Amino acid sequence: ATECAAVEFCAQNFWQESGDKVGGYISCKACTWSFTMIESYVFTAGNEDKVLNLTSSLCNYIPADYIKTCKDMVMEYGKAALSTVEAKLNPQLVCTAMGQCDKTSLTTVLTGLSKETTCAPCKQTMSEFKQQTEEMFRWWQSACSEASNTAECVTYSEMALLLNKAVLNEFVCEEMEMC
Secondary structure, three states: OOOOOOHHHHHHHHHOOOOOHHHHHHHHHHHHHHHHHHHHHHOOHHHHHHHHHHHHHHHHHOOHHHHHHHHHHHHHHHHHHHHHHHHHOOHHHHHHHOOOOOHHHHHHHHHOOOHHHHHHHHHHHHHHHHHHHHHHHHHHHHHHHHOOOHHHHHHHHHHHHHHHHHHOOOOHHHHOOOO
16 A cells, blocks of 8 residues: 555555444445436436426526526526536435445445345345334324415325335345345
């Protein structure tokens, strides 16, 4: 490491003891996997227009004098902005910014850990996460009585709960290649 000037890199990434290397790996791998899936869905030709239309509709919530300018900007520069975001924003960067990955876990995600090491902790983590998110969605449903459109709120919370169950299924760890 001294000969190739990598002492600091190795000290930060390989030589220090990582008390929770598997846990950090699972969090980082799950985050990067999720954002890769989101990225592959959002950045398609069919969805690009949907994203731009949704963004343009947000212009309706700014002062009336600026709505047309806002919508014109979205239509004029939106595709270029999406291309820039796609080029610059990658799952590793997003997950690091969110605190789900650090240097050690990112390196481990790139080099991998054995499935024997990660399978059981992944299943446990995903089970706990599924339980926590289900509780959050149930709270959301209970709070719908306070919403201006209770029926729509309940419908969206039910769809979110179904999506949660579909994504956090018994095969999610296999999908992420941890089992």
